[in-house]
Each structure stands twice: as structure tokens, then as C-alpha cells.
Amino acid sequence: MRRSKAFIPTTKEAPSDATLPSHIFLSRAGFITQVAAGLYNYLPLAKRVIKKIENIINEEMTKVGAQEVELSFVTPAELWQESGRIEKFGKELLRFHDRKNNLFVLGPTHEEMMVDVVRNRVTSYKNLPLNLYQIKTKFRDEARPRFGLMRGREFIMQDAYSFHATTEDLDREFDAMEAAYKKILTRMGLDFRVVEADSGAIGGNGSKELMVLAESGEDTIAVCSKCEYGANIEAASRSKRSNIPEAPEASFNKFKTPDVKTIDELAEFFKIDPYYTVKCVAKKVVYEDASEIVLFFVRGCDNLQEVKALNATEALDVVDVTEEELKETGLVPGFIGPLDQDKAKHVIDSDLKNATNLICGANEADYHFIGVDLSVLSDVAYFADIAEVNEGDICPHCEKGTLSFTKGIEVGHIFKLGTTYSKALKAEFLDENGKAQLFIMGTYGMGVSRLVAAVIEQHHDEYGCIWTKATAPYMVNIMISNIKDEAQVQAGEELYRQLQDANVEVILDDRKERFGFKMKDAELIGFPYTIVIGKELQNGHVQIFDRATKEKTDIKSEDIFDKIMELI
């Protein structure tokens, strides 16, 4: 491609509403333009990057035996009614009527459609397993799209769905897909972690997220210092503590603690470690047709993890509760404890099971219990893992390393679905015994357009994009420094032809612009290599500019072709 003919509208200034590097640079470098909130146009450079990512995905999917399909973007609402997700997705589903007044939905994900494709077509265990995938535009009418390609309403996703006769076979496929996704990200040149994720309301027993590590990531993940363990903070767990502070031995008693309401005040009052206090977090838990106040108890040194709280109560939502609502129930904010109190349902963190030497609220203003032994509740109360892990906690996997937090961009999610959808949509096959069985399913997704942004979030500097070799829109940019210099033009054109003949993705900057202008442009776009054909040509040299290192290397002009072929 000749730069003089290419549609790459670069700008010096970023759109004022762009905040993330990927958004700023993809806009400035002429990859994308915004259409409306969460809607973007992909210009030629972005389209090339997307195709590269899609090719890598296609190759790796083929290797694991997944077959590509393409399902209709517009999906009949009946399917969503059948699965019950028309309510669950709510306003995120973009709905509309056709001329015959039938209701349709723009596909936000395609479990229903895929099950519909397979049911009654695959009817025997002999035809299992089956893994079908597509790479397609999705639409989710998010309440607040943001961050450019990172969280658009319309986005490109690769989504795969596997069908199995047994859970063992699903496990095998799940592992194979995890390996394939890791391969894809590795090939793309990304630094990432596979982390354990919250399974969410959908249930199932296996869910992992693929996180590209980047400062701007929206997810917090806990990673181990010693082993491969990583988990989304929503799902992270920890090993029992080893360095437990000295216990404040005391016999059970009610103690006057005037105006001591917070954990800090309590720890200060008794001069003890917050580890031995019991924190109460009151929440309103919302179910389909009701809501109630639930008291969550964790150690004073811990915090409630709301997603875990949600899962523990199997509720639709967990929301804050006001002090007034608490008082109406007869609870005493600041002095709520798990003993002798039946005004609201309790959930107690499993770390408190059989815990001793505790101090907790006495459910009476200005009083706390001391010397509390919670083992009295071990058979009657509901215990669950509801505490958020802290940095420095011991890894639950290797039990040696400590956990630290880092930020990640969720670019992939793999999920053992089980029979959730086959059951809802009555999709069955006949097993060896001629007995009808529900398909056991897995679902796997990778955000293609989000990956474009993720590459830049991880690979950029103050001057612009730094594409990895596998994702670059063009591998080599040949820059003719002075377009009026015949020799430079000739050398540039010749190299351009040579590289084209060698099937190298090459762009020739033949514009009538000055050196600095073209250099800044190349840095902004982020071609891995720019070949500068300039002043040194009269001494028989050209230069290779490496975008990632910003190093310029002189090369004899006659060696340049070989050198490039060696580099790429």
C-alpha cells in the first residue's frame, strides 16, 4: 500500500472524550471513528488488525476441532423467552419489531441460537462431541459504554459452544479450549493470566477468565507470587492464615463499650487485633418477588465481597441498606452481632466457623460480647465464603506464595454450562441405551475488538501504538525521507516491490512531507519496523527503526531486504 493513497486519517489531537491510551491512540492514528455511544467504525488499519486476530483464532480453533459457523445476528425473541433470558438480560437486549410485528432481538451472545441449531439435528451420542463457533458482531445495549473499543455496545466476539454426552468429555473440551485460548493470546504477544472466575447466577462448576494484564483493566485479579494461581477478586480464595496474631484470652462476658461502633474503635478500645473482632455488613438482598435484610459477618480485618455474598444468598441483587431500615427491623447499627439475635437472616464467613476469642456486637446499644466462641453456631448458622481476599494472604493453591492484586482486561471467558440451556430449550440426544439425555454444554468467548484495544493498553508509549508482530496492520513501513531525491525514491520503490513480492505486509510512505512529520506519523500508528531511506543512502546505508525499542540501526542498502526477512 502506498501511504499517499491509504485512508489513514491521523490527527495531532485526540478526541476530548478519550481517556484510555488505546482509545486515544486508535482514534488519533486513524484506526477507528466514533459513531455514537459505544459504536465505532473500523477504518482500514483496524480492519487489518481485526483480520489478523481472527486468523489466529481460526487457526487455533481448527486445531482443536471446532467448526466455524455464522448464525443470524437478528434473533427471534421467542428463543429468549424460551430460555427465560429475555427478562434476565433486560434492557441490554435491543428489541424491535419487523413489518409483521414479530419481536426480534439483536444477539448479545448466542447460546439459545446455537442450541436451536443443534437440537433435533444432532440426535445421537455417536455425533458427540461437537464444538461450533463463530466470529461475529454482538450487540449489548449497555447502560454505560465507555473506553472506546474496550466496552462498546456493538463489538466483535468469537463465541464457541460445545456439546457433550458426559461431564468428563466437557472437562476435556474445557481444558482444550483453555489451552487454545492461551495459545491465541501467546501468539498475539500478550502478557496474560488465566484466572478463576465467579460462575455467577448461571451456575455451573467451572469458569475461567483470560485477563490481559494492564493498568487500565477494569477487573482486579489476585495472583500468587509463587505459583500460577490467579483469580478474579470476585472469586479469589485464600489458605488459612499462618501468622495469626496473639489471641486475647477472655471468658465470655458482656462488656460496656460506649459509643464504640467501628472496627477501628473496637480494636483500639480493647487493644486487640481486628482479626478477633466480628464485622457486620448489613445488606438488602433482592429476590425475584421479595427482598429482605441479610447480615453478613466477616472478621474485622476482612471486607465483604459482594459477588460472593450474592452467590451465598442465591439472590438477584445485593444492595445497600440504610440505617433507618436497620433500625426499623430492631437492629442496633454499630452493635450488631451473630449471637442472640433473630431479627434478620445471617451469613457468616467460613473463616469464622469455630472461631474463638472473638469480640462482637451484643445487639444492644453500647455493649459488645467478649470471649465469644462461635463453635456454638457451627451447626445452626449458615457459613459461606463471603470475605474478600487481601493482598498478602496465602495462596490457596500452593499454600506458599502470597497474593497480590493486579489489574486485568477480561478478553476471554470459558464456562462449563452443564445442562442449563439444553434443559431450558429441551435439547436432547439418545445415549447408548436409547435413553434421552440433555446435552452437556460448554461456552467460550473471546472479545476480538476488545483485544485490539487490549494490545494497545499493554503496548504503547507516549508517542503512540506499538503493535506486536502478530497484530500489526503492516509489518514494515518504508519511509522515503525526501521525496524529491530521485535516488531515495528509486531505492524505496525497489525495496517496496521486493517486499511485496515476498508477501511482506508493507506500506510505502511516499508522501510529500518532511522527515519529522512522517516519523511522528509512523510512531503514532506503531508499525513494528520503519525503514528510513534518507541521507545515509549516499553512503550506501538505510536505517531500520524498531518501534518497540526506538533504536535506529544502519544497514547497507544491499543487505536491507535480507535483514528485514530475518527480523519479521
Place this chain on the structure above:
RNA sequence: CGGGGUGUAGCUCAGUAUGGUUAGAGUACCUGGUUUGGGACCAGGGGGCCGAAGGUUCGAGUCCUUUCACCCCGACCA
């Protein structure tokens, strides 16, 4: 969906408190010339329903009402 902010040239923004010539700058674009190793310079030029609708007024980018869009914080995000 709650709270806040912004809409003026392709882009980034002044101008709006106190209404008053033909609405500005930088950048980008076009023409000519000079320049050619880090976003050049000179000269000339094109480009605007001041988000939309309604109102007040002799007169509205500016005041009033309504509305739409976009952005930020939060909630939300199988």
C-alpha cells in the same frame, strides 16, 4: 437508572457573567512559492443553520422553556 459536565469549522477550543457590525484562534484542508533527518515557513483561499425546536426582543451563539446527543463518577455488565 441516580449524580455531574459539555454541545460553536474535519479536529482541539475561545466567545455566553453584562444580547448589538460580517462569529474567532490554532490545527487540518486547497492554490502558489520556499524548505526537506524529528509534526517547517511565506502569501492567498475554501469551510459555520453556534446540537434541535419553541419563546422573549428592534436585535439571540449569548436570555427563557422544552428536547436530543455525547462524556465523566456510581449502579449495572450471562
